[in-house]
Amino acid sequence: xxxxxxxxxxxxxxxxxxxxxxxxxxxxxxxxxxxxxxxxxxxxxxxxxxxxxxxxxxxxxxxxxxxxxxxxxxxxxxxxxxxxxxxxxxxxxxxxxxxxxxxxxxxxxxxxxxxxxxxxxxxxxxxxxxxxxxxxxxxxxxxxxxxxxxxxxxxxxxxxxxxxxxxxxxxxxxxxxxxxxxxxxxxxxxxxxxxxxxxxxxxxxxxxxxxxxxxxxxxxxxxxxxxxxxxxxxxxxxxxxxxxxxxxxxxxxxxxxxxxxxxxxxxxxxxxxxxxxxxxxxxxxxxxxxxxxxxxxxxxxxxxxxxxxxxxxx
Amino acid sequence: xxxxxxxxxxxxxxxxxxxxxxxxxxxxxxxxxxxxxxxxxxxxxxxxxxxxxxxxxxxxxxxxxxxxxxxxxxxxxxxxxxxxxxxxxxxxxxxxxxxxxxxxxxxxxxxxxxxxxxxxxxxxxxxxxxxxxxxxxxxxxxxxxxxxxxxxxxxxxxxxxxxxxxxxxxxxxxxxxxxxxxxxxxxxxxxxxxxxxxxxxxxxxxxxxxxxxxxxxxxxxxxxxxxxxxxxxxxxxxxxxxxxxxxxxxxxxxxxxxxxxxxxxxxxxxxxxxxxx
Numbered sequence: 001x002x003x004x005x006x007x008x009x010x011x012x013x014x015x016x017x018x019x020x021x022x023x024x025x026x027x028x029x030x031x032x033x034x035x036x037x038x039x040x041x042x043x044x045x046x047x048x049x050x051x052x053x054x055x056x057x058x059x060x061x062x063x064x065x066x067x068x069x070x071x072x073x074x075x076x077x078x079x080x081x082x083x084x085x086x087x088x089x090x091x092x093x094x095x096x097x098x099x100x101x102x103x104x105x106x107x108x109x110x111x112x113x114x115x116x117x118x119x120x121x122x123x124x125x126x127x128x129x130x131x132x133x134x135x136x137x138x139x140x141x142x143x144x145x146x147x148x149x150x151x152x153x154x155x156x157x158x159x160x161x162x163x164x165x166x167x168x169x170x171x172x173x174x175x176x177x178x179x180x181x182x183x184x185x186x187x188x189x190x191x192x193x194x195x196x197x198x199x200x201x202x203x204x205x206x207x208x209x210x211x212x213x214x215x216x217x218x219x220x221x222x223x224x225x226x227x228x229x230x231x232x233x234x235x236x237x238x239x240x241x242x243x244x245x246x247x248x249x250x251x252x253x254x255x256x257x258x259x260x261x262x263x264x265x266x267x268x269x270x271x272x273x274x275x276x277x278x279x280x281x282x283x284x285x286x287x288x289x290x291x292x293x294x295x296x297x298x299x300x301x302x303x304x305x306x307x308x309x310x311x312x313x314x
Numbered sequence: 315x316x317x318x319x320x321x322x323x324x325x326x327x328x329x330x331x332x333x334x335x336x337x338x339x340x341x342x343x344x345x346x347x348x349x350x351x352x353x354x355x356x357x358x359x360x361x362x363x364x365x366x367x368x369x370x371x372x373x374x375x376x377x378x379x380x381x382x383x384x385x386x387x388x389x390x391x392x393x394x395x396x397x398x399x400x401x402x403x404x405x406x407x408x409x410x411x412x413x414x415x416x417x418x419x420x421x422x423x424x425x426x427x428x429x430x431x432x433x434x435x436x437x438x439x440x441x442x443x444x445x446x447x448x449x450x451x452x453x454x455x456x457x458x459x460x461x462x463x464x465x466x467x468x469x470x471x472x473x474x475x476x477x478x479x480x481x482x483x484x485x486x487x488x489x490x491x492x493x494x495x496x497x498x499x500x501x502x503x504x505x506x507x508x509x510x511x512x513x514x515x516x517x518x519x520x521x522x523x524x525x526x527x528x529x530x531x532x533x534x535x536x537x538x539x540x541x542x543x544x545x546x547x548x549x550x551x552x553x554x555x556x557x558x559x560x561x562x563x564x565x566x567x568x569x570x571x572x573x574x575x576x577x578x579x580x581x582x583x584x585x586x587x588x589x590x591x
Contacts, residue, residue: 026451047451053481058440058474065444068422068430069452070375088434089471093441097422097431 007164007201008037010143011104014150015074016041019048024072025154026050030059032077035106056081060089060101067099072154079105079112079163080122083129094159095134101159103129104150108139108163109251110279110296111201114289123279127256129161130229136160137229139258140179141203142171145226148179156181163200168289170204182227184235191219194307194314195239197262198249199225202298206249209303220247220307231261233269240270245314247275247306251298254278273313275306324530326586327397328358332558333585334393334406340578342409344418348568350390352494352527352553353461359533360459361394369399372426378456379429379445383438384463384492385419386570392416392425400427436469438462439489443479446487446546457541461490465497468506476518479546487546488537489520492527494555496566515548527551559584 004010019025019041026048027033027041033051042049050066052059056077063073075082082090082105094101105125107113113121129137136156140149146164153160187203188210198206203224210222221243225231240246246266250258259276266272277298284296293299331354339345361367366378382391389409396403401415408414415424419433430441442460449456462472479487491511499505515522521543525532533551540547555569556562559581573581 050447052474052478055471055474055478057437057471058443058478061437061440061471061475062444062447062478065430065441065446066448067444068441069445069448071448071451089437089440092434093431093437 004143004147006167007140007143007146007169008035008106008167010147011076011150011164012036012038012041014147016044018151018154019045024070026066026071026073028052028059028063028066028073028075030054030056030077030081035078036076036104038076056086057089060086061093063101064089064093064097064099067094067101068097072100072102074102074104076104076106078107078120078122079125080107083122083125083161087128090159091132095132098134098158100157102153103159103161104164105161106164107166109200109202110284110298111168111251111289111293112165114166114168114292115286117286118283121284123251123253124256125161125163126228126252127260130256130261134158135229136181136227138181138227139163139200140226141200141224142169142173144171144173144175144177145179148177149226152179152181165201169201172204172207179226182230182232184232184239185224185226187222187224189221190214192221192243193218194220194310195243195246196220196222196249196307197225197246197258199228199258200251202249202251202293205298205300206303208300209307212300212304213307218307218311225258225262228258228261231265233265236262236265237269240266240272245273245310247277247303247310249277249298249303251293252278254281273310275310277303277306324358324362327362328354329558329585330397331358331390331393333581334397335389336559336573336578336581338389338392338406338409340573341407342411343572344410345389345572346386346570347389347573348556348562348566349384349387349463349492351557351559351562352555353387353492354390354558355528355530356461356490356492356533356551357390357394359530359537361398363534364537365459366456367398367427369427372400376454376456379442379458381430381432381438381442381458381460382420383432383460384435384466385433388420391420395425395427398427435463435466436471439472439475439479442487442489443475443484446479446484447482449486450482450484456486458487459490460487461492463497464491464493464495464502464508464511467491467511468508473518476515476520480519483544484546485544488540489546489548491548491550492553493550494553496555496569498569500566511550519545521545521547522550523547524550524552527553528557
């Protein structure tokens with residue numbers, strides 16, 4: 001079993017492990033040390049913990065300055081504060097020069113922000129960063145995958161945005177499953193009636209839906225698209241060719257995320273009918289994580305219904 | 315290379331930079347000459363006297379760093395880099411053209427000698443804080459210099475950076491504020507509630523000096539004083555926008571404007587130096 005409670009603890013542990021091996025790794029905090037569960041990092045490496053206070057724009061630009069001198073800063077705080085408050089610093093001073101800065105955005109999705117309400121529910125983050133040239137974008141499904149992903153992205157000599165959660169994520173992978181950047185992972189091939197693509201913490205709901213559908217005689221190919229950019233065109237195209245219809249599942253606004261990314265691949269390489277499950281371009285309410293995610297159209301039943309619809313229109 | 319030769323005629327160097335700026339903007343038919351001329355004397359002191367840099371090794375890790383946060387004034391920086399040997403002065407003819415190493419605003423990956431991409435206002439101080447923090451962590455002795463416009467310190471991120479530099483006592487960070495009194499739209503006084511500038515930096519616990527930004531001795535002495543301070547240091551340099559050309563001085567239409575042939579001729583006569591067009 002894991003030795004961390006959620007994606008934030010997994011991030012913190014991975015960064016400590018990286019830092020023990022290589023003195024270039026530093027953590028830049030915008031008063032987010034506790035939120036990122038990174039107190040142990042600061043205690044172990046006090047000279048590598050840079051605290052700029054509640055000032056995300058400064059955090060990102062400071063990280064760019066550090067990276068320009070050969071260090072590898074991880075900036076961790078709420079995903080929306082990185083991608084919206086500090087969007088220009090991320091775009092112009094990290095992505096444009098191609099600097100070696102890693103961003104860990106927590107509270108990803110409605111599920112991640114839940115009771116905090118819209119100010120802390122971030123469902124545009126992936127769309128924003130996807131539209132910026134030169135950034136790798138990943139949305140791992142659980143704490144184990146975040147741990148692996150934090151290490152995997154350290155090897156990319158350039159900017160990366162990784163979406164993390166707020167502690168309610170379900171564990172879907174075992175500890176040893178590697179995180180293979182840029183490649184889709186087929187979790188389960190029940191059959192080829194419909195391709196079911198998902199990423200991030202909502203993957204557990206896609207897993208449940210796939211099981212439910214299988215009991216009802218509908219067999220999907222269940223795929224984790226953890227790397228949203230660069231997207232695995234070859235892998236996705238092969239799945240689309242095999243299944244001939246698809247459903248995308250994301251805890252993100254329906255604009256800019258997984259649904260758009262898969263649709264782009266489909267349009268260019270293998271046109272098929274696609275149904276999209278996600279937040280339908282509205283501002284959600286506060287609420288318990290499971291309940292609020294259900295309410296906004298991302299329940300197991302919503303996913304199963306979308307698969308049935310895709311199959312009918314195939 | 316260290317440049318300790320005080321016999322260098324900084325005034326003639328600064329005039330050459332000014333002339334290079336006017337020729338570049340005239341040739342490209344685009345650019346910001348006024349804001350470039352106001353910092354020409356500061357740039358001359360930095361590039362021809364103070365900065366520990368090596369044109370043959372632009373990525374030297376122990377070099378002093380320079381960030382032109384008011385990146386629109388980049389023509390004077392490009393001129394200084396060319397005149398310091400980072401690239402041929404002939405490159406200046408390509409200013410703002412497609413594929414040129416001299417982009418509309420500074421680009422650290424395209425231009426040898428540019429330490430940091432810049433141009434969207436307000437960000438240079440935070441970038442400099444990161445570089446200065448890296449020096450502390452790596453126990454390097456280099457100094458990080460940042461030049462900002464007085465207008466651009468209206469941006470909120472400047473004060474985020476000011477707090478941070480003060481918290482970390484970054485005595486290896488020197489900020490020049492080009493206090494020419496103008497910004498793109500009008501005078502600082504008309505546009506913003508920024509004034510007075512000095513007490514704001516004092517309140518943020520910076521070492522503060524106010525100088526005549528066109529007096530070489532004052533610029534040099536201020537840098538010496540800044541290096542002795544245990545705090546991050548700001549040098550508020552009172553300057554004249556368009557300094558050096560009577561038709562340009564304090565005429566804010568020169569914030570972004572192209573000199574005509576006659577104005578170029580006047581610049582040649584006024585400033586002397588080598589012609590590069």
